[in-house]
Amino acid sequence: MAAPLLDIEDLHVRLAAGRAARPVVDGVSLHVASGETVGLVGESGSGKSVTCRAVLGLLPRGAAATGAVRVDGSDVLAMSAARLRELRRHHVAMVFQDPRAAVNPIRRIGDFVTEGMRAAGVPREAALGRAEDLLESVGIRDPRTALRRYPHEFSGGMLQRVVIAAALAGEPRLLLADEPTTALDVTTQAEVVSILARLRAERAMGMLFVTHDLELAAAICDRVYVMYAGRIVEAQSADGLFARPRHPYTAGLLGATPRLGSELPPRAVPGRPVSLAEAPAGCAFAARCAHALPRCADEQPVQREVGGARVSCLRAEETADD
Numbered sequence: 425m426a427a428p429l430l431d432i433e434d435l436h437v438r439l440a441a442g443r444a445a446r447p448v449v450d451g452v453s454l455h456v457a458s459g460e461t462v463g464l465v466g467e468s469g470s471g472k473s474v475t476c477r478a479v480l481g482l483l484p485r486g487a488a489a490t491g492a493v494r495v496d497g498s499d500v501l502a503m504s505a506a507r508l509r510e511l512r513r514h515h516v517a518m519v520f521q522d523p524r525a526a527v528n529p530i531r532r533i534g535d536f537v538t539e540g541m542r543a544a545g546v547p548r549e550a551a552l553g554r555a556e557d558l559l560e561s562v563g564i565r566d567p568r569t570a571l572r573r574y575p576h577e578f579s580g581g582m583l584q585r586v587v588i589a590a591a592l593a594g595e596p597r598l599l600l601a602d603e604p605t606t607a608l609d610v611t612t613q614a615e616v617v618s619i620l621a622r623l624r625a626e627r628a629m630g631m632l633f634v635t636h637d638l639e640l641a642a643a644i645c646d647r648v649y650v651m652y653a654g655r656i657v658e659a660q661s662a663d664g665l666f667a668r669p670r671h672p673y674t675a676g677l678l679g680a681t682p683r684l685g686s687e688l689p690p691r692a693v694p695g696r697p698v699s700l701a702e703a704p705a706g707c708a709f710a711a712r713c714a715h716a717l718p719r720c721a722d723e724q725p726v727q728r729e730v731g732g733a734r735v736s737c738l739r740a741e742e743t744a745d746d
């Protein structure tokens with residue numbers, strides 16, 4: 425079998441917060457094949473963004489990472505600065521939550537979209553022509569005029585389209601989308617999601633779609649990884665996950681998500697999420713879990729295959745199909 429486009433193996437990340445380093449990612453393994461859309465889902469603070477940033481070699485200053493993060497077989501954690509620049513220019517691109525934070529407010533859209541191409545040596549006119557095509561491909565009307573405009577002249581949704589266009593300029597094989605619709609209103613969210621899905625298919629890219637919205641992930645992804653307190657607690661096909669969540673946390677998230685397009689505020693999974701640093705020796709979800717046994721807080725569940733899913737729960741077999 426060909427090596428996956430992205431292959432994260434046993435990733436551990438410790439952040440340096442002041443003098444007290446603390447772990448935020450603990451033994452994460454995940455892969456994305458070429459042409460596949462994979463979800464990474466969990467509540468705020470579970471370590472999704474840190475995992476994503478590790479793929480671009482963009483961990484916070486002072487962070488220590490072990491394990492392997494391979495893109496097309498090359499380990500990002502061992503790359504030189506020059507290789508990392510090449511990786512970000514041509515292989516992997518990332519779209520962040522807030523498009524306004526991604527752009528420079530005093531530079532024209534044309535400069536933003538052509539920046540990577542110009543740095544790669546593409547002449548200005550050719551880069552602008554290509555930028556026009558890219559803007560058109562994300563549904564920006566009158567792209568030539570748009571290139572001369574400034575970010576404040578765009579709505580959040582339109583600006584996120586611009587950011588997606590810029591991300592595609594280097595023809596990446598892997599797109600990391602980190603909560604790309606969270607800052608947008610519901611209607612615009614659906615548009616941006618469908619643009620991402622279309623471009624991923626047209627360009628045969630792999631996509632890692634990071635979100636706290638499990639229902640959205642299950643709707644657009646082939647497979648989904650569910651993350652809690654720095655660990656993957658469940659991984660399975662999106663269909664399987666919807667039909668039969670195996671981990672109580674996954675089941676809670678599905679119960680907590682409003683229907684797509686609904687204006688209802690989400691009902692939260694009861695209880696407060698814990699961070700990896702404050703998690704007990706056993707299952708980090710135990711304190712919030714309606715099915716927890718006394719031993720769950722002490723015994724670290726080993727991830728294993730149950731009914732087609734990979735699950736980290738001591739009681740996973742009890743949910744197996746008869």
Ligand SMILES: Nc1ncnc2c1ncn2[C@@H]1O[C@H](COP(=O)(O)OP(=O)(O)OP(=O)(O)O)[C@@H](O)[C@H]1O
Nearest residue numbers: 439441448467468469470471472473474475484699
């Ligand atoms: N630059 C940083 N400096 C210090 N701590 C950080 C930094 N980035 C992340 N963290 C911490 O690492 C942990 C994981 O954060 P991360 O942003 O990966 O979570 P997340 O699941 O992406 O959450 P969200 O959905 O809110 O983005 C959190 O405890 C967070 O406070």
